[in-house]
Amino acid sequence: MANAPAAPVRVRFCPSPTGNPHVGLVRTALFNWAFARHHQGTLVFRIEDTDAARDSEESYQQLLDSMRWLGLDWDEGPEIGGPHAPYRQSQRMDLYKDVAEKLLAAGYAYPCYCTTEELDTRRDAARAAGKPSGYDGHCRDLTAEQKAAYEAEGRSSIVRFRMPDEAITFTDLVRGDITVQPENVPDYGIVRANGAPLYTLVNPVDDALMEITHVLRGEDLLSSTPRQIALYRALIELGIAKGTPAFGHLPYVMGEGNKKLSKRDPQASLNLYRERGFLPEGLLNYLSLLGWSIAEDRDIFSMDELIAAFDIEDVNANPARFDLKKCEHINAEHIRKLDVKAFAEACGPWLQAPFAPWAPEAFDAEKWTAIAPYAQTRVTVLSDITDNVDFLFLDEPVEDEASWTKAMKGDPAALLTTARAHLEAADWSDPESLKNAVLTAGEAHGLKLGKAQAPVRVAVTGRTVGLPLFESLQILGREKSLARVDAALAKLTA
Ligand code: GLU
Numbered sequence: 001m002a003n004a005p006a007a008p009v010r011v012r013f014c015p016s017p018t019g020n021p022h023v024g025l026v027r028t029a030l031f032n033w034a035f036a037r038h039h040q041g042t043l044v045f046r047i048e049d050t051d052a053a054r055d056s057e058e059s060y061q062q063l064l065d066s067m068r069w070l071g072l073d074w075d076e077g078p079e080i081g082g083p084h085a086p087y088r089q090s091q092r093m094d095l096y097k098d099v100a101e102k103l104l105a106a107g108y109a110y111p112c113y114c115t116t117e118e119l120d121t122r123r124d125a126a127r128a129a130g131k132p133s134g135y136d137g138h139c140r141d142l143t144a145e146q147k148a149a150y151e152a153e154g155r156s157s158i159v160r161f162r163m164p165d166e167a168i169t170f171t172d173l174v175r176g177d178i179t180v181q182p183e184n185v186p187d188y189g190i191v192r193a194n195g196a197p198l199y200t201l202v203n204p205v206d207d208a209l210m211e212i213t214h215v216l217r218g219e220d221l222l223s224s225t226p227r228q229i230a231l232y233r234a235l236i237e238l239g240i241a242k243g244t245p246a247f248g249h250l251p252y253v254m255g256e257g258n259k260k261l262s263k264r265d266p267q268a269s270l271n272l273y274r275e276r277g278f279l280p281e282g283l284l285n286y287l288s289l290l291g292w293s294i295a296e297d298r299d300i301f302s303m304d305e306l307i308a309a310f311d312i313e314d315v316n317a318n319p320a321r322f323d324l325k326k327c328e329h330i331n332a333e334h335i336r337k338l339d340v341k342a343f344a345e346a347c348g349p350w351l352q353a354p355f356a357p358w359a360p361e362a363f364d365a366e367k368w369t370a371i372a373p374y375a376q377t378r379v380t381v382l383s384d385i386t387d388n389v390d391f392l393f394l395d396e397p398v399e400d401e402a403s404w405t406k407a408m409k410g411d412p413a414a415l416l417t418t419a420r421a422h423l424e425a426a427d428w429s430d431p432e433s434l435k436n437a438v439l440t441a442g443e444a445h446g447l448k449l450g451k452a453q454a455p456v457r458v459a460v461t462g463r464t465v466g467l468p469l470f471e472s473l474q475i476l477g478r479e480k481s482l483a484r485v486d487a488a489l490a491k492l493t494a
């Protein structure tokens with residue numbers, strides 16, 4: 001077992017409100033949440049909305065709504081506040097300005113007057129000479145006179161952080177020891193010329209001020225870690241940070257064709273999973289397996305089991321493959337585990353407009369309650385329910401040409417005529433009796449049950465596949481079922 005952290009755990013989930021939430025983001029939130037809950041720590045939810053051009057209020061609301069839907073509750077953050085409020089970076093600008101000034105005053109950062117053209121020219125020259133192509137330190141040691149001269153020229157300046165001239169070493173909780181040489185981490189910008197602080201500043205400053213102990217985030221941010229550690233050291237010297245957090249970088253998630261799952265990939269959109277009727281715990285169960293496992297032979301578990309077992313040391317550094325089929329399979333298992341009442345309730349949205357094609361008044365709660373247990377053992381996602389039960393609430397079964405052609409083979413009219421007669425005489429309080437009616441009719445025409453029931457199913461439900469047929473007939477009722485067989489017969493003999 002891993003060592004328990006010495007101090008109380010404080011982790012953060014800090015997305016930028018741009019676009020729609022995606023599964024990579026959810027995986028990061030989940031691992032932070034599970035780590036916090038496992039160690040009885042604190043999950044801070046922070047909104048990194050310093051990029052006015054890309055951030056939107058709509059996306060912010062979606063983030064909150066998604067976290068609530070998933071059940072990933074936070075201990076400090078939007079709507080609930082906390083000792084480090086506010087938790088939206090757009091409301092913390094004075095803090096960043098203050099820190100930037102202190103860094104400048106103490107020499108940890110300096111104004112850089114280079115224009116984009118100058119930077120480009122020098123970078124191209126360095127490349128051509130086979131030298132490192134990052135910032136060359138041009139403005140590191142400008143004298144007061146040189147600065148004054150640049151300003152007299154009307155140049156504006158950005159604030160650049162001065163990287164120490166030494167290697168940075170840290171132990172990543174997932175990937176082990178990492179050392180980065182100074183030539184690979186040039187001095188970097190922390191405040192734009194217009195005074196706007198950059199991610200490079202605000203993210204570690206907030207982690208420091210919010211006393212974050214563990215930074216768990218995607219591998220794509222690994223390259224920013226040496227820079228942030230150097231900044232942290234300066235913040236400690238200035239009395240702004242108490243210590244440097246531990247870092248753990250979660251493996252990439254690969255999508256189709258072994259390419260990194262991109263935000264724009266339709267498979268990555270959280271909203272899609274919601275609309276298809278994934279259960280939050282089914283989706284989270286699957287996403288937790290992207291880089292982690294509970295045990296070799298186990299992939300279905302509850303959130304409580306996840307919390308009990310999760311630790312960051314067990315996360316695997318290898319890229320994880322996103323497998324939609326497995327995700328669906330796990331979701332289906334979680335659907336089976338619900339009690340039937342909870343299942344019936346969870347299906348609510350898919351029994352109404354805009355998903356349901358029947359008139360609202362045609363919905364019959366009693367019929368739904370009767371069919372729900374059969375549906376629960378068959379659907380993969382809750383949205384599957386609509387097609388499975390529409391025969392109960394539509395005036396007529398859907399017209400599905402492919403099903404009709406497939407089922408109405410041989411002499412379906414003869415079979416249906418016989419089946420109808422037996423069904424009419426059957427005991428409709430007992431699905432067994434209905435089954436025997438179709439079985440007997442099939443025998444009369446030399447057909448096994450499977451072949452004999454296909455035309456009946458299509459006549460009554462419109463489709464070749466669906467819920468158990470004889471329970472379906474019983475729940476729809478004798479009168480309607482027989483009328484539908486008659487309608488099919490009329491169509492066949494027309
Ligand atoms: N706002 C950053 C992002 O969404 C957070 C990065 C981090 O976790 O440090 O990429």
Ligand code: ZN
Pocket residue numbers: 111112113114137138139140
């Ligand atoms: Zn410069």
